[in-house]
Amino acid sequence: MRRLIVIVVSILIILLALEFHAQTPPAQTQKPPQTQTPQTPPAAQTPPPAQAPPPAQTPPAAAKPPAPDPLQLAEDWLARLNNLSNWTLTFEGKEVGREDLVNKMMELYAPDVVAEVPPHDDEQIGPVILRGRGNVQKWVDKISRTQVRLLYIQRRQTKKQFEGTKMIYSTPLPWGGVGISFEIIAAWSRREDRRKFTGPGSVFLQYNADGKIDRLRLYVAEISEVKAL
Amino acid sequence: MNKKVLLTILCLLCAAFPLAAQTAAPENMVQIPAGKFWMGRAYTIYTDSADLVPIDKLDDRPANNIYLDAFYIDKYEVTNADYSKFLQATPGTKPPWHWPQGKIEAGKEKLPVYNVNWFEATAFCKWAGKRLPTEAEWEKAARGGLDRNHYAWGDADIDTTEKYLQAPQGAGRLNNDEPIPAHLSGTDAKPVGTFKPNGYGLYDMIGNVREWINDWYDASYYLFMPKRNPQGPETGRYRDVRGSGWLDAPPNTVGGPSDNNTVDTRDFSDPDLRATTIGFRCAK
Numbered sequence: 001m002r003r004l005i006v007i008v009v010s011i012l013i014i015l016l017a018l019e020f021h022a023q024t025p026p027a028q029t030q031k032p033p034q035t036q037t038p039q040t041p042p043a044a045q046t047p048p049p050a051q052a053p054p055p056a057q058t059p060p061a062a063a064k065p066p067a068p069d070p071l072q073l074a075e076d077w078l079a080r081l082n083n084l085s086n087w088t089l090t091f092e093g094k095e096v097g098r099e100d101l102v103n104k105m106m107e108l109y110a111p112d113v114v115a116e117v118p119p120h121d122d123e124q125i126g127p128v129i130l131r132g133r134g135n136v137q138k139w140v141d142k143i144s145r146t147q148v149r150l151l152y153i154q155r156r157q158t159k160k161q162f163e164g165t166k167m168i169y170s171t172p173l174p175w176g177g178v179g180i181s182f183e184i185i186a187a188w189s190r191r192e193d194r195r196k197f198t199g200p201g202s203v204f205l206q207y208n209a210d211g212k213i214d215r216l217r218l219y220v221a222e223i224s225e226v227k228a229l
Numbered sequence: 230m231n232k233k234v235l236l237t238i239l240c241l242l243c244a245a246f247p248l249a250a251q252t253a254a255p256e257n258m259v260q261i262p263a264g265k266f267w268m269g270r271a272y273t274i275y276t277d278s279a280d281l282v283p284i285d286k287l288d289d290r291p292a293n294n295i296y297l298d299a300f301y302i303d304k305y306e307v308t309n310a311d312y313s314k315f316l317q318a319t320p321g322t323k324p325p326w327h328w329p330q331g332k333i334e335a336g337k338e339k340l341p342v343y344n345v346n347w348f349e350a351t352a353f354c355k356w357a358g359k360r361l362p363t364e365a366e367w368e369k370a371a372r373g374g375l376d377r378n379h380y381a382w383g384d385a386d387i388d389t390t391e392k393y394l395q396a397p398q399g400a401g402r403l404n405n406d407e408p409i410p411a412h413l414s415g416t417d418a419k420p421v422g423t424f425k426p427n428g429y430g431l432y433d434m435i436g437n438v439r440e441w442i443n444d445w446y447d448a449s450y451y452l453f454m455p456k457r458n459p460q461g462p463e464t465g466r467y468r469d470v471r472g473s474g475w476l477d478a479p480p481n482t483v484g485g486p487s488d489n490n491t492v493d494t495r496d497f498s499d500p501d502l503r504a505t506t507i508g509f510r511c512a513k
Contacts, residue, residue: 114284119291123456125271126291129284131449138453 068211070170070180077205077213078152078184080105084144085188098144105140109133110212117218120146136216147188149196155183176209186220199223258301258513259370259430266369268295269451270493271377288448289493292377295365296457302362302370303510305421305432306341306440307353309333315353322349326503339420341438341508347468347500350441354511361443362512364495365459367471370512371435371492373428379491381427381434382410411436413490415475418508435473435490438508442469446497467497474506 084105087097115130117139130136143150156164170180187198201220208214254260269292276282313333316322324331325344345353347361354360362370371381378384410425412418413436422432444461446469461469473490498507 120453123294124291125267126269127287128291128452129287130452131284135449135452142453 068178068207070168070178071166073178073180073205073207074154074166074168074182074203077108077203078154080108081143081152082150084140085148085150087144102137102140102144106133106137108213109136109216110208110210110214113213113216115139115216115218117216118220118223146191148191148194149187149189151187153185153187155185155200173206173208177207177211177214179204179206179215181205184220187226196226197223198226254301255513257304259304260299260301261297261366261370261429263297263299265294265296266372267292267377268365268368268493269293270491272379285448288495289451291451292493293451293454293456295369295454295459297365297369298458300362300366301513302366302431303359303512304426304430306438306508306510307350308339308421309342310338312342312345312353313338315356319352319356322352327505339422340418341421341433343418343438343505343508344503345508346503347441347498349503350509351443353509357511359511359513361441361509363458363460364442364444364469364471366512367440367442368492370429370431371427371472373426373431373434375428380409380411381431381492382425409436409479411473411479411490412475413473413477413479418475433472435492436477437475438472439470439474439496439504439506440472441498441507441509442471444469446495448495466499468500470496470498470507476506 080101084101087095087101089095111133113130113133113136115136117128117130119125119128120139120142128139130139154166157167158164166182168180168182170178173179181202181204184201184203185198186201187196189196199220199222201218203219204215204217205213206215270289271292274282309328310333312325316324325342327344328334351361372378373381375383412423412433418437421437424432424436426432427434442461445463445465446467447462447465450462471494473494477489479490498504
């Protein structure tokens with residue numbers, strides 16, 4: 001008799017368990033299919049009336065280009081300047097690559113650029129104000145023709161654990177673009193006699209919203225000749 | 230003995246030739262010796278210190294050390310009387326419009342001619358066997374042999390005494406209370422040579438009338454100018470004008486401009502323009 005009761009109760013428990021299993025949704029335990037089909041969002045059928053429309057179609061990265069890195073701008077300007085003497089002269093006296101280097105430097109400047117640069121040589125006194133791209137090109141061209149071994153380097157600063165840090169000062173300009181400044185050591189040799197000169201200085205560059213240089217101030221002071229020991 | 234005498238005579242002759250060449254300057258012209266000079270403004274003025282000079286007015290900077298060959302330049306500005314001779318010799322040339330009935334006003338024969346344009350000034354110089362000076366020639370001549378000076382007579386222009394500061398406009402004075410040796414701030418030109426000449430013996434390089442120059446004007450010319458015998462830009466819109474005129478205020482006039490009378494100040498004008506303060510002198 002006891003055995004019969006145990007069997008009946010077991011059958012009932014099994015039946016109840018089967019009943020419970022049939023009520024639970026099978027999808028919850030299934031993996032999603034590998035090929036995704038377009039899904040209609042459940043919210044589409046009953047959109048919330050207070051919700052704002054979806055944002056603009058363009059992704060946020062394309063709307064605003066990333067701000068230029070001031071250190072990169074400074075290094076690019078210095079590299080192009082130093083490259084101005086990296087052209088060659090053939091045995092026939094033909095200059096190879098000089099114009100390309102000048103053009104490479106001039107890519108950086110806006111048409112209405114104003115630049116203040118040091119006098120070209122001992123035969124000039126006073127500031128040299130270059131108005132317009134044409135005059136800046138003459139200046140760049142003159143450097144490439146008359147100077148060799150150009151080595152304008154950024155000064156580095158060391159303090160505590162910060163060793164040899166290149167300091168760039170930058171600020172957004174009120175009219176758009178960015179202004180940067182940095183300290184340099186300038187060194188160059190005269191092509192005519194290879195006499196070498198050096199001096200500390202500073203560079204101020206204003207890049208407009210199009211990424212072109214609107215203003216340049218290059219100061220090089222205390223210029224002295226480098227003598228062999 | 231005879232050989233020694235002959236040698237001595239030959240040596241004397243050789244020495245005399247250059248001297249003779251130097252003294253053989255054409256009438257009323259002065260020879261400006263060959264050599265270098267600083268052209269442009271090689272000093273700083275108070276407006277620089279306050280960042281008040283517009284970029285376009287920095288056309289006299291940088292200064293350049295320029296070499297010029299020797300040349301001749303007129304001692305005086307071309308006068309009405311000189312110009313009258315030119316008109317008689319070249320029929321069809323119009324007299325300055327301010328001459329009554331095309332004739333010089335009585336008593337004004339020795340005044341510098343004005344109301345002539347650049348083309349007429351050029352034609353006059355050509356007729357006289359000369360030419361207009363280049364800008365470099367004019368400035369070297371105006372400096373009178375001084376180095377980096379402000380004015381044709383030197384640098385003396387600043388009088389900071391109480392008396393000067395209270396002086397009325399137009400009462401520009403030198404430090405030593407001598408009048409500035411230039412005709413400025415008048416109602417008409419004065420006869421040429423009224424004031425003391427500069428170191429080269431040239432009159433009215435500053436004052437009386439401004440002077441036409443042969444060169445085209447380019448505000449950026451000094452940036453890359455040739456260092457030997459510069460002839461100015463190849464082309465342009467305006468011609469250079471140099472010096473100061475009788476309408477200009479003297480240096481350091483109270484309330485007036487003080488830096489427009491310097492020997493490095495550059496000006497320009499439409500070559501077609503006939504102005505009451507622009508005359509000229511010739512060079513050779």
